[in-house]
Amino acid sequence: MLELRPILSALMRSKVSLVLIGLQIALTLAIVCNSLFIISERAALMDRPSGINEADTFTIGSIGFGADFDLRASMAEDLAMLRGLPGIVDAAPINSLPLSDGGWSQGASLTKEQKSPTAPTAMYFVDEHGLNTLGARLVAGRNFRSDEIGSRTRQSQGWPPGVILSKPLAEKLWPGVDPIGKSFYLDTEAAPSTVIGIVDPLQAPWVHSKRLIDNSTVVPEMIGDGRFTRYVLRSEPGRRDAMMKLAEAKMAELNPDRIVRDAKSVEKIRADGYSEDRAMMIILGVVIASLLIITALGIVGMASFWVTQRTKQIGTRRALGATRGAILRHFLAENFVITSFGLVAGTLLAYGFNAWLIQHYETARMPWYYVPAGCLTLWVLGQIAVLGPARRASRVAPAMATRSV
Structure with a gap:
């Protein structure tokens, strides 16, 4: 079993990294949850039935210009x-x-x-x-x-x-x-x-x-x-x-004696009417993907830095009998703790951001399940992101304990 105290003790020696990664995770959770909710709202808006036959219907305009029109x-x-x-x-x-x-x-x-x-x-x-x-x-x-x-x-x-x-x-x-x-x-x-x-x-x-x-x-x-x-x-x-x-x-x-113009299908009218909503959904989708990628890269970078810093310490633990699996689980647990701290702050930030949107932009209240789903996603993302550096740490040989830094 892993003990929480050694993990927290190790994290406290890198408070700046802990705060920065935690803040990044918190912001990612808040923005991703609210962005996904806005996308779902826009998708529902665009999916409303107009009540008419859109597939086969079109309009044509006519404007007369002759004196006797x-x-x-x-x-x-x-x-x-x-x-x-x-x-x-x-x-x-x-x-x-x-x-x-x-x-x-x-x-x-x-x-x-x-x-x-x-x-x-x-x-x-x-x-x-x-x-x-x-x-x-x-x-x-x-x-x-x-x-x-x-x-x-x-x-x-x-x-x-x-x-x-x-x-x-x-x-x-x-x-x-x-x-x-x-x-x-x-x-x-x-x-x-x-x-x-x-x-x-x-x-x-x-x-x-x-x-x-x-x-x-x-x-x-x-x-x-x-x-x-x-x-x-x-x-x-x-x-x-x-x-x-x-x-x-x-x-x-x-x-x-007239100009015939503006021939347009109702499907084209629908596309034009919701063009801004579609553009917003694309932009928010890009923002979500970018934030998740940046957060994953931040976790990879932090974990890689810590593995490099602790190479001798890891070698010592291996020399004292720690298995590769134990080293791997240690780094996964360490990342889980960091992610959890960030998600606690991110949960408060997500609901606060949604309250601000409700007050200033008259959006609906975000359903409760968005934040838990976001937390689960970021936990999984964090574990996947740290897996590479953690596996590299687990392959450190016991002989590294005898090398001078």
């Missing part, structure tokens, strides 16, 4: 042509899409007297083809009828009498109650709107908005003002890229 007439022609293209399942006008990071938001209130809305909501303006084109899942109620589709301009006041809500928004407005037929206000100065359908899920465009991300309202109106319009199209499976090129060419051919 008529937006509403152009939209009618475009939609008739696009919906008739072989390979296109459906098409609809839309102001924005989930994941696109831009759009229209509004406050949803239950009464006219409210000073602040009950919940914020993203607004999607579509016609009766909108839900089918998006591939959104209607879980209650019904879709819009063609006679319910209106047109919104800059001068429009109020909101349509019937709208469709995302399920999370409906639950925030009426917890535990069937929302179909319920009325609420998108404008407390205007008439209320009634819920005629529920979709689940349907993300808002702003992927980093915690309050807004799941709250969406689908409105039966087409934007009929200005010169720009955006269409969303869903192709047959596997034909998206080909249909995106075809639709763009057909639109340019149909009306030369």
Whole structure:
């Protein structure tokens, strides 16, 4: 059995090395645990379902420039042509899409007297083809009828009498109650709107908005003002890229008095929306790997230095009967003690760092198991790192005890 007192006595003769390695281990534990937690949060964020068919869906924008350009007439022609293209399942006008990071938001209130809305909501303006084109899942109620589709301009006041809500928004407005037929206000100065359908899920465009991300309202109106319009199209499976090129060419051919632009798949929109999160995950991954490598090298360097310093002492122990296994176990135990001191400090530092992140960046509380898992990882890493110098120490011959330094 190894005794702890001789190990501690040997370590106390190299206090500076002990403190430096312990501090390095503590910092590594704190940074690695919190970085892994941030990576897991970002991965969960990026994995949230948008509520639409992303694989087969794309958007195209159109902006007119001719003196006689008529937006509403152009939209009618475009939609008739696009919906008739072989390979296109459906098409609809839309102001924005989930994941696109831009759009229209509004406050949803239950009464006219409210000073602040009950919940914020993203607004999607579509016609009766909108839900089918998006591939959104209607879980209650019904879709819009063609006679319910209106047109919104800059001068429009109020909101349509019937709208469709995302399920999370409906639950925030009426917890535990069937929302179909319920009325609420998108404008407390205007008439209320009634819920005629529920979709689940349907993300808002702003992927980093915690309050807004799941709250969406689908409105039966087409934007009929200005010169720009955006269409969303869903192709047959596997034909998206080909249909995106075809639709763009057909639109340019149909009306030369406009510019057809911004053809983009929803998968590309998702990639762009989460580009910063992906970059952060890569950077944190590199930081984690670098810290673990640097910590392992520090342990190797410290152990190698101590083996060199104690060569005569090790030879003496061998001459007195210590086996190679005993020398190996001594250095492994010594490193285990050093690592444990560092991990105690690192545990406090890890939770303290997480508390600081919660206070200043509104992150979630790190689950308890991250730190124990980090400690186990660093214990294993420390033992692997010291194994080389420890084996070199165990091969010191007893004859080294007779050599002068």
